[in-house]
Structure formats: C-alpha cells, structure tokens
Amino acid sequence: MSGVVAVIDYGMGNLHSVASALAHAGAQQVVVTHDADIIHNADRVVFPGVGAIRDCMAEIRRLKCDQLLAQSLADRHKPVLAICVGMQALMSHSQENGGVPCLDIIPGEVRYFGNPLVDSAGERLKVPHMGWNEVRQVRPHPLWQGIDDLTRFYFVHSFYVDAVERELVAGSVRYGVSFDAALARDNLFAVQFHPEKSHTAGLRLLRNFLEWNGQC
Amino acid sequence: MGLAKRIIPCLDVENGRVVKGVNFVDIRDAGDPVEIAIRYNEQGADEITFLDITASHEGRDTTVHTVEKIAEEVFIPLTVGGGIRSVQDIRTMLNAGADKVSINTAAIHNPELVRESAQRFGSQCIVVAIDAKRVADVDGAPRWEIFTHGGRKPTGIDAVAWAVRMAELGAGEILLTSMDRDGTRNGFELGVTRAITDAVEIPVIASGGVGNLDHLVDGILLGGADAVLAASIFHFGEFSVPEAKAYMAARGIEVRL
Numbered sequence: 096m097s098g099v100v101a102v103i104d105y106g107m108g109n110l111h112s113v114a115s116a117l118a119h120a121g122a123q124q125v126v127v128t129h130d131a132d133i134i135h136n137a138d139r140v141v142f143p144g145v146g147a148i149r150d151c152m153a154e155i156r157r158l159k160c161d162q163l164l165a166q167s168l169a170d171r172h173k174p175v176l177a178i179c180v181g182m183q184a185l186m187s188h189s190q191e192n193g194g195v196p197c198l199d200i201i202p203g204e205v206r207y208f209g210n211p212l213v214d215s216a217g218e219r220l221k222v223p224h225m226g227w228n229e230v231r232q233v234r235p236h237p238l239w240q241g242i243d244d245l246t247r248f249y250f251v252h253s254f255y256v257d258a259v260e261r262e263l264v265a266g267s268v269r270y271g272v273s274f275d276a277a278l279a280r281d282n283l284f285a286v287q288f289h290p291e292k293s294h295t296a297g298l299r300l301l302r303n304f305l306e307w308n309g310q311c
Numbered sequence: 312m313g314l315a316k317r318i319i320p321c322l323d324v325e326n327g328r329v330v331k332g333v334n335f336v337d338i339r340d341a342g343d344p345v346e347i348a349i350r351y352n353e354q355g356a357d358e359i360t361f362l363d364i365t366a367s368h369e370g371r372d373t374t375v376h377t378v379e380k381i382a383e384e385v386f387i388p389l390t391v392g393g394g395i396r397s398v399q400d401i402r403t404m405l406n407a408g409a410d411k412v413s414i415n416t417a418a419i420h421n422p423e424l425v426r427e428s429a430q431r432f433g434s435q436c437i438v439v440a441i442d443a444k445r446v447a448d449v450d451g452a453p454r455w456e457i458f459t460h461g462g463r464k465p466t467g468i469d470a471v472a473w474a475v476r477m478a479e480l481g482a483g484e485i486l487l488t489s490m491d492r493d494g495t496r497n498g499f500e501l502g503v504t505r506a507i508t509d510a511v512e513i514p515v516i517a518s519g520g521v522g523n524l525d526h527l528v529d530g531i532l533l534g535g536a537d538a539v540l541a542a543s544i545f546h547f548g549e550f551s552v553p554e555a556k557a558y559m560a561a562r563g564i565e566v567r568l
Contacts, residue, residue: 111408112410223514245312293386
C-alpha cells in the first residue's frame with residue numbers, strides 16, 4: 096500500500112506531471128505541498144526539481160524544505176525519491192550558476208558536461224544531454240525490480256552528479272563522461288532522469304517506489 | 312551505445328482538431344489530439360510536439376484544456392508551441408502539463424523573452440522554433456532566412472546566426488522547420504539542418520517535408536539532427552512509429568526500441 100505520497104513543492108516549476116505519473120503508477124493519495132505536517136505524516140516523499148540550482152536552493156532553504164527532507168530521511172521507514180535537480184540538490188556543491196553550495200546530504204560534486212563534449216570516437220555531443228539514454232544498473236535495488244539492465248530513461252540536464260562514495264551508485268550512464276544516474280542510500284533513492292517522463296520503464300520505477308519499504 | 316536519436320510525431324492542432332496541410336493550405340482532418348497523442352505514446356514515440364495553429368482567443372482556452380488532458384495520459388515529454396507570446400503564456404502551458412514550450416515569432420519581436428523565460432523556467436523547457444527559407448546565395452554560399460506568417464513574410468534575419476544567438480540567450484533546443492519543404496513530402500532541407508546543427512551546442516530537431524522513412528534517416532545521418540519531427544506520415548497510418556524506428560535502426564541509427 097502506497098499510502099500518502101508527498102511531493103515536495105518549493106515553487107520551482109510544474110509538478111503536475113510527477114503527481115499524475117505517481118497516481119497512474121498506483122499511488123493512493125498524492126499531495127503536492129511544502130506543508131511541514133503533511134510531509135511529516137506522509138508515508139513516502141518525492142523531492143523533485145527543475146530549473147537552475149541557485150534559485151532552487153534559495154527556495155528550498157526559504158521554505159525550510161531542507162529540514163523537512165532531512166527529517167524524512169532520518170525516518171528509515173519512509174522511502175524518499177529525489178528526481179533530477181532534486182538529486183543534484185542533495186550533493187555538497189554544484190558548479191552551476193558560478194558555484195552553489197547544496198544540501199551536502201550526499202558528499203559529491205555536481206559538474207558541467209563541458210564544452211566541447213566528445214564521445215569515445217571523437218564525435219561532438221550536444222549539451223544539454225537531452226533524450227533517452229541507457230542506464231547501467233550498477234547494483235541491484237528494489238527500485239530496479241522488473242526493469243532490464245540498460246533500459247533507456249529520459250534525461251534533460253547540463254550538469255551531472257559525481258558522488259564521492261562510489262558504493263552509493265546504483266545506476267550509471269555514459270555520455271562523453273560516465274556519470275551517476277542513480278544513487279541509493281538507506282531509504283533514499285535519487286535519479287538524474289525523469290521517471291515521470293520515461294514511459295513504461297519510468298512508471299514501473301515509480302510503482303516500485305510505491306511498493307518499497309525503504310530497506311535495501 | 313548511448314543517447315538515442317528521437318522520433319517526434321507532431322500534432323498541428325486547430326480549434327481542437329489535429330490537421331495537417333500541404334504548405335499550410337490544404338488542411339486535412341486527422342482527428343482528436345488526445346486520442347492521437349495516446350496512440351503515439353503507446354507506439355513508443357520519444358516525445359510529442361503539439362503546435363497550436365488556432366488564431367482565436369477562444370481556441371487557445373481549448374488548447375490549454377487539451378494539453379491538460381494529454382499530460383494526464385501521456386508519460387513522455389510534451390512540447391507545446393504556437394501563439395506563445397509572454398512569460399505568462401509559458402507559465403500557463405507548463406502548468407497545464409507541457410514539459411517544454413516552443414517560442415517562434417515572439418522571439419523575433421522580443422529576443423529577451425528567451426533569456427527571461429530560460430532564467431525563470433530553465434533552458435530545458437525553452438525550445439526556439441525557427442522557420443527558415445532559402446534565399447539568394449551570398450558569394451556562392453547558400454543562405455537561409457527566418458520567415459514568419461507561415462513562410463510568407465521575410466525578416467531579413469540569417470537563420471544560422473539566429474540559432475546561435477538563441478542558444479546564447481538560453482534556448483535549450485532548436486526546432487528547425489524548412490518552409491520550402493514543409494508539407495511537400497520531399498524530405499528535410501538538409502543544407503540548413505547541417506549548418507545549424509554544426510553551429511550550435513544545443514540539440515536540433517529537424518522538421519518539414521518528411522514523406523518517407525529515408526527522409527528521417529537522412530535528417531540524422533546527413534543533416535546531423537538530434538531528433539526528427541514528422542506529422543502526416545504518422546497521422547494517416549502510412550507508417551507507425553515502431554516501423555520508423557526499425558527502419559532507422561537497420562541503417563545504424565541508435566533509437567529507443
């Protein structure tokens with residue numbers, strides 16, 4: 096039973112598609128909110144994000160979403176899913192916007208893809224990394240249940256996560272560089288791609304999240 | 312293996328119905344946009360683009376409602392364009408469930424709109440649509456200009472230089488339509504596609520003129536496009552999205568199967 100899923104809303108863009116994909120994946124109740132009580136009492140928490148990191152971090156702190164997130168993570172029975180800029184915000188620091196300190200929940204840097212970016216054959220690669228790329232499942236996790244290794248998910252980003260503790264990496268993608276597409280620690284799962292935009296594979300990952308007990 | 316080239320069916324919508332004209336004149340009815348979007352989602356389309364060609368304000372309210380309904384059913388990226396003039400228009404479409412918004416004429420009248428909206432909503436959701444038409448060569452080199460009003464009104468702006476400027480202002484992607492080819496089914500204008508893909512760092516979607524599956528292949532392999540957009544070949548059942556992908560894969564193009 097999924098219970099109540101709180102999607103943390105810190106005012107940076109449309110969370111409609113995340114909420115509607117969660118409902119489609121079987122969530123009993125989805126609430127898009129930054130209300131402390133609702134998030135505190137929710138059974139599961141989704142921490143999404145779009146837009147530029149500096150504005151995101153400013154709103155996350157202003158609305159005290161950083162504290163709400165930290166409380167949710169401290170409750171080991173509450174599964175938390177971070178998506179895209181939500182994942183980047185968990186790291187120590189981002190190179191975006193001239194350098195922005197982030198939440199430092201997971202040690203690591205958010206780096207720019209670089210210009211020019213080239214693949215192993217010397218072919219130029221476009222930035223942002225936009226479209227469907229293959230995610231290598233570096234280690235098993237309940238959220239990969241029923242999803243084949245190297246399944247494609249939808250990405251759109253110009254900065255990527257590079258975690259210090261490599262044992263946290265659950266999924267990896269190659270795009271000029273090899274970067275961390277999924278990180279897992281205790282009751283937290285964080286993805287750079289957009290499961291809500293990744294068709295059947297994305298909906299399956301969301302369903303796995305709704306059925307996950309937060310243990311791995 | 313890496314990033315897949317994208318196939319994007321395009322819905323040209325007028326007053327709540329999908330239409331597709333030949334050079335914007337002969338308009339054929341192709342059906343309900345929500346049903347068609349769901350069909351392409353099920354077929355494995357990589358994204359869907361929704362272009363509103365309705366002129367009236369009443370029609371635009373219908374568009375918002377249609378976008379909302381598509382976003383509830385379709386879990387792949389959705390781009391909405393046509394008549395986007397302001398930051399408020401962009402916000403309305405993103406709130407309705409669009410993932411990206413395509414700006415065309417408004418960017419020509421007010422390039423700052425691109426910068427402002429990219430800063431506010433992020434480059435990832437700002438697509439600049441360029442309608443290009445070939446004009447007289449300069450010193451023997453081909454030249455393309457931006458045209459407005461469905462390809463009738465020249466602006467004097469060089470299409471390649473414009474794409475570069477839009478990328479600098481924060482556009483996340485270019486949707487390039489050849490007005491010489493749109494609706495002709497003669498294939499993409501590969502010269503301008505190549506010139507723009509080589510000139511900008513951001514992804515380019517080739518559009519205008521697809522009449523068969525070789526055209527899609529050429530757009531990627533010869534034009535260098537990151538994505539190919541087509542309307543009528545999909546709408547009237549000539550080819551399905553899986554057929555297009557299988558054909559491209561057989562010619563060595565990486566696609567999401």
